[in-house]
Amino acid sequence: MLDLLITNCALPDGRTAMSVAVSGGKITDVAPGLSAPAKETVDAKGWMLAPPFCDAHFHMDTTLTYGQPRVNESGTLLEGIAVWAELKPSLQQEDIVRRALAYCEMAIGKGLLAIRSHVDTSDARLLAVEALLEVKKRVAGVIDLQLVAFPQDGVLRSPGGADNLKKALAMGVDVVGGIPHFERTMAQGAESVKLLCEIAAAQGKMVDMHCDESDDPLSRHIETLAFETHRLGLQGRVTGSHCTSMHSMDNYYVSKLIPLIAESGVSIIANPLVNIHLQGRHDTYPKRRGMTRVPELMAAGVTVGMGHDDCMDPWYPLGTADMLEVAHLGLHVAQMTSQSGIRACFDAVTTNAAKIMHLQGYGIAPGCDASFVLLQATDVVDAIRRRANRVKVYKRGRLVAETPPALTTLHL
Ligand code: FE2
Numbered sequence: 304m305l306d307l308l309i310t311n312c313a314l315p316d317g318r319t320a321m322s323v324a325v326s327g328g329k330i331t332d333v334a335p336g337l338s339a340p341a342k343e344t345v346d347a348k349g350w351m352l353a354p355p356f357c358d359a360h361f362h363m364d365t366t367l368t369y370g371q372p373r374v375n376e377s378g379t380l381l382e383g384i385a386v387w388a389e390l391k392p393s394l395q396q397e398d399i400v401r402r403a404l405a406y407c408e409m410a411i412g413k414g415l416l417a418i419r420s421h422v423d424t425s426d427a428r429l430l431a432v433e434a435l436l437e438v439k440k441r442v443a444g445v446i447d448l449q450l451v452a453f454p455q456d457g458v459l460r461s462p463g464g465a466d467n468l469k470k471a472l473a474m475g476v477d478v479v480g481g482i483p484h485f486e487r488t489m490a491q492g493a494e495s496v497k498l499l500c501e502i503a504a505a506q507g508k509m510v511d512m513h514c515d516e517s518d519d520p521l522s523r524h525i526e527t528l529a530f531e532t533h534r535l536g537l538q539g540r541v542t543g544s545h546c547t548s549m550h551s552m553d554n555y556y557v558s559k560l561i562p563l564i565a566e567s568g569v570s571i572i573a574n575p576l577v578n579i580h581l582q583g584r585h586d587t588y589p590k591r592r593g594m595t596r597v598p599e600l601m602a603a604g605v606t607v608g609m610g611h612d613d614c615m616d617p618w619y620p621l622g623t624a625d626m627l628e629v630a631h632l633g634l635h636v637a638q639m640t641s642q643s644g645i646r647a648c649f650d651a652v653t654t655n656a657a658k659i660m661h662l663q664g665y666g667i668a669p670g671c672d673a674s675f676v677l678l679q680a681t682d683v684v685d686a687i688r689r690r691a692n693r694v695k696v697y698k699r700g701r702l703v704a705e706t707p708p709a710l711t712t713l714h715l
Contacts, residue, residue: 305331305341306700307673312347314667315354315649315683323352325673328699332669350694351678351686354666355416356626357656360511360544360572360610362618363420363438363448364431367402369615379584380516384455384485386617391426399434400441406614407442410624412704414676414693416446419511419610419660421453421480424471425461432471445698449660451511453480458495460486465498472506479503481512483524484548493527500531500541509540509661511572516545518582518591520552526560529567538568542659544610546571546595547582557596565603570659573597573651574612575633577619597637601647608656609633609648626652627690634687642684649683673700679708 307325314321314333322337323330365387372389375382410418422435432452439448452471458464458481472479481499483492496512503510510532515522525543532541543564549557564571573595582593600607609629614622634640634648657665664672680691696704 305339306343307697308337308339308341308344309347309352309677310337310344311349312352312677313349313681314352315653317682319349321352323667323675325700328673328701329664330667330669330671330673333667345677345695347677349681351680351682352667352675353414353678353686354653354657354671355674355676355696355698356414356652357417357608357660357662357665358410358415358611358626358629358652359419359542359608359656359659360574360612361418361420362613362616363403363406363418363435364399364422365616365618366406366614368617369620374620375617377584378580380581380618383581383618387423387455390617391423394426394430396430396434399431400437403435403438404441406624407438407446411445411696412693412706413624413626414678414696414704415624415626416674416696416698417449417657417660417662417665418446419449419451419478421451421511421513422471422476423455424452424467425454425456425464427463427467429467429471429474432474432476436475445703447660447662449478450476451478451480452476453513454482457482457486458499459491465502469502472502472508478509478511481510482516483512483527484515484517484519484522489523492524496524496527497531500528500535500537503540504535504537509542510537511542511544514543514546515548517548518551518585518593519548522548525549525569526563529563529569532567532569541568542570542572544572545574545578547578547593549595550582550591550593557599561596561599561603561605564600565605570606570608571595571600572608572610572659573633573637574610575629575636576622577612579632579636580619592636594633594636597633597651598639598644598647606655606658607651608659609651610656625690627687631687631690645684645687649687674698
């Protein structure tokens with residue numbers, strides 16, 4: 304007797320009229336027209352069953368603080384960092400936990416079941432680290448929460464930056480972060496990349512660094528990150544997040560840079576909602592979009608994810624934990640509106656993000672975890688077009704969220 308049988312579903316790879324069988328929290332079979340006794344059988348009505356959404360770039364310690372202590376009026380990254388610095392001294396651990404759990408509930412409803420969150424390690428009290436480690440424990444049955452030690456004020460620029468970051472790693476944080484473009488000089492930024500990659504190499508950790516998050520066409524930290532990855536043999540374990548300056552870089556330089564990134568096995572994460580909003584703020588017209596070169600990186604074989612980054616905090620006033628919204632905006636900004644381009648943006652918020660996070664058992668195939676989302680859409684393009692309803696969300700075979708299918712009745 305199966306625990307669960309989903310019948311008549313479409314899959315993201317384009318197959319239709321498929322069945323998915325589940326036992327013991329795992330997918331045991333994926334085939335057309337399966338029929339077997341099951342404790343529960345769900346007729347998917349032709350809608351698409353997709354693996355859960357993954358957000359490989361988020362800030363869960365800052366989420367849902369919008370307006371505290373004030374709003375970021377200029378809309379720039381730097382004013383966002385200043386607003387967060389004003390709030391930090393009054394942060395309470397219970398409040399961070401409460402906000403993070405509220406976001407997690409929002410995420411579960413949207414079928415977002417894996418999140419890599421940066422956590423600020425610049426505050427010597429490491430309150431946010433303690434809080435998010437607690438949240439990680441509490442949501443473990445539903446959300447795979449991976450934490451990145453993020454020295455928001457600069458690992459070299461802030462007093463005790465490296466010690467605080469190492470303490471966070473010792474407390475159980477999974478990934479080494481950084482922010483080289485916020486160090487005092489370009490040279491200090493490069494030194495921070497080297498230092499942080501060496502810490503990761505020594506401790507067997509992954510790396511995910513905010514890299515070149517500016518409009519500066521001469522910012523070169525992603526080049527250093529690729530070089531250090533190659534030098535230290537960290538291929539497949541390193542990610543450059545944002546890389547917005549690549550949008551403004553000289554084309555000749557980028558023609559050398561992208562193959563270097565591909566060669567070093569560095570993944571890239573674009574954050575369309577936040578990049579399009581924070582970047583280009585010093586421009587008049589034409590205004591730069593400020594999102595990294597997604598299709599060109601993908602064409603070179605680089606794994607590219609798209610992240611939500613922020614939700615109602617000093618850097619972004621909106622957001623609903625909806626990774627289809629992220630993919631929807633991302634494909635517009637990147638002009639990836641061909642059928643293959645749209646599908647690639649769906650991958651950026653599912654399989655590519657899962658690969659970046661090194662998630663195990665991810666996908667709709669026998670042997671994978673029975674974690675998936677039934678979308679009120681017939682295929683990947685339809686799902687992004689509609690930002691489709693998440694009709695049912697399952698984690699290892701257990702139903703964790705439901706949303707009634709949307710139905711409009713016209714009265715003409
Ligand atoms: Fe970020």
